[in-house]
Amino acid sequence: MLRWILWLALAAPLVAAETPAALSDRAQQLAQQKQIQQAEQLWKQALEMAPAYFPALFNLGYMNYTLGRLDSAAEFLDRAAKANPSDFNTHYLTGVVRQKQGNTEQALRAWRKALALRPNQVKLMQVMAVEYAKGRYYNEAAEMARKALEQQPNDLNAYLVAITACRQAGDRANGLVISEKAVAKFPNSARAQFEYAWHLQKDGRVAEGLPHLQKALALDPDYEEPFFYYGDWLVSQGRDAEAIEPLKRAIELRDDYIPARTRLGQAYMGLGQYEDAVRELEETVRREPRHPQPHLLLSQIFFRLKDRKRAAEEKKISLELRRENPAYLEAVQGQPFPDNK
Numbered sequence: 001m002l003r004w005i006l007w008l009a010l011a012a013p014l015v016a017a018e019t020p021a022a023l024s025d026r027a028q029q030l031a032q033q034k035q036i037q038q039a040e041q042l043w044k045q046a047l048e049m050a051p052a053y054f055p056a057l058f059n060l061g062y063m064n065y066t067l068g069r070l071d072s073a074a075e076f077l078d079r080a081a082k083a084n085p086s087d088f089n090t091h092y093l094t095g096v097v098r099q100k101q102g103n104t105e106q107a108l109r110a111w112r113k114a115l116a117l118r119p120n121q122v123k124l125m126q127v128m129a130v131e132y133a134k135g136r137y138y139n140e141a142a143e144m145a146r147k148a149l150e151q152q153p154n155d156l157n158a159y160l161v162a163i164t165a166c167r168q169a170g171d172r173a174n175g176l177v178i179s180e181k182a183v184a185k186f187p188n189s190a191r192a193q194f195e196y197a198w199h200l201q202k203d204g205r206v207a208e209g210l211p212h213l214q215k216a217l218a219l220d221p222d223y224e225e226p227f228f229y230y231g232d233w234l235v236s237q238g239r240d241a242e243a244i245e246p247l248k249r250a251i252e253l254r255d256d257y258i259p260a261r262t263r264l265g266q267a268y269m270g271l272g273q274y275e276d277a278v279r280e281l282e283e284t285v286r287r288e289p290r291h292p293q294p295h296l297l298l299s300q301i302f303f304r305l306k307d308r309k310r311a312a313e314e315k316k317i318s319l320e321l322r323r324e325n326p327a328y329l330e331a332v333q334g335q336p337f338p339d340n341k
Contacts, residue, residue, distance in 0.1 A: 020046035020053045027056070031063065039063070054083040058090055065097055073097045081113075088117045092124065104135040105338065122151045126158070129165055138169035138334035146174070156186050163195050169334060175199050183212065190220035198229065206233070217246075224253035228260045235263055240270035258288045265297055274301050291328050292321035 027042035040063065046056040061076035077094040084090065095110035111128050115121060125148035132141035145158075145165035152158040159182035166175035176199040182189070183196040193216035200209030213233075216226040231247035234240070244267055250260040261284040268277035278301055284294040299314035321328075 020050040020056065023049075024053070024055045024059070028059065031059070036063065036067070052079070052083040054080055054087070057083055058087070061090075061097075062093060065093065070097055070101050074101065081110075085113075086117060088114050091117070099131065104131055107131060108135070108137075108337070120151060122148050122158075125151070126161060129161055132337070133165060133168055135337075136334050137337045138165070139171075140337045141165045142169040142171055142174070146178075149178070154185070156182070156189055156192065159186070160191060160195070163199075172199060172202055176203055188219060190216045190223050190226065193219060194223070194226045194229070197226075201229075201233070222253060224250045224257060224260075227253070228257065228263070231260070231267070232263050235267050235270065238270070240267040243267045256287060258284060258291060261287070262291075262293050262297070265294065269297065269301060274305060277301055290321060290325045292318045292325065293328065295321065 023042045023046040027039040027046070030036075030039035030042065040060065043056040043060050043063075046053050047060075050056075057076050057080035061073050061080055064070075064073035064076060074094070074097050077090055077097060080087070080090045081094060091110045091114035095107040095114065098104075098107035098110060108128060108131055111124060111131075115124055115128070118124075125144050129141045129145040129148060132138070132144060142162070142165040145162040149155075149158045149162045159178060162178050163175050163182065166172070166178065175195075179192070179196040179199045182192040186192045193212045197209040197211075197213035197216065200206070200212065210233075213226055213230055216223065217230065220226075227246040227250035231243040231245075231250065234243035234246070244264070247260050247264040247267060251257050251264065254260070261280055265277045265281040265284065268274070268280060278298065281294045281298050281301075284291070285298075288294075295314045295318035299311045299318060302308075302311035302314060
């Protein structure tokens with residue numbers, strides 16, 4: 001009995017002296033052995049002793065993230081970021097969690113802090129460019145995509161991301177410069193050829209752009225966008241008969257290509273093939289009933305066919321849909337990232 005009491009007396013100081021660091025180390029070992037609940041208890045014990053102990057906060061945040069408990073993960077990671085604002089991984093993981101929660105703005109705020117700590121993280125830049133675009137922060141997306149391109153001047157995808165971001169931001173000047181560099185560096189890329197042709201056309205240099213558009217068609221016969229834009233250009237030139245085949249090919253490659261179906265209906269209209277035009281436009285309406293443009297074109301066809309009742313009905317539908325869905329006919333407007341919050 002005396003020996004037992006003596007052992008307790010010797011052991012007691014050891015237990016009492018266990019520190020947050022020791023608890024966290026034990027929790028880490030348990031977590032590696034997949035003993036998650038026990039590890040969680042030890043990390044929480046460490047926080048009871050030291051509420052701002054960073055390793056416990058970060059590990060609890062990461063653990064909850066891996067378990068899909070996003071709200072708990074966000075709570076612990078926010079506390080970890082306050083405890084150690086200079087830790088890249090905390091800010092990065094916070095952004096991932098916020099992104100999965102559907103909170104684009106908070107995700108970007110966390111990633112901005114992460115990028116400030118490691119400014120050359122190209123993959124993070126690319127992710128941020130995409131997320132900026134999702135939030136309609138198009139100028140910020142374009143700036144981030146250009147920075148990523150500076151870090152990867154030999155990566156075709158970096159060029160394409162930057163070109164798309166510039167287009168969304170309405171920055172055609174930079175888009176033209178980047179697409180020209182892309183086509184010079186990657187002449188066998190159908191996408192690079194197409195993007196350069198598109199920018200040249202928008203810059204009023206149609207004659208210069210057509211050879212690049214035609215090269216894109218030749219390089220990749222399964223790439224739908226060049227077929228649509230070539231057909232679209234032919235219709236704008238009144239060359240409706242020539243536009244039929246490239247527009248059909250675009251639709252064949254992408255069955256839900258609503259702009260191509262609408263433009264094909266217009267080409268048939270230009271040729272006076274109203275039955276074909278009605279068939280195509282009604283199929284477009286079936287696939288995308290919210291789009292006002294097919295109804296407007298149907299109204300014009302029925303008016304020409306002297307079916308005033310159906311013409312009036314289609315026009316009314318078109319006007320109603322335009323009020324309800326203005327984004328179908330107008331460019332989506334960007335917005336500045338709210339730095340003041």
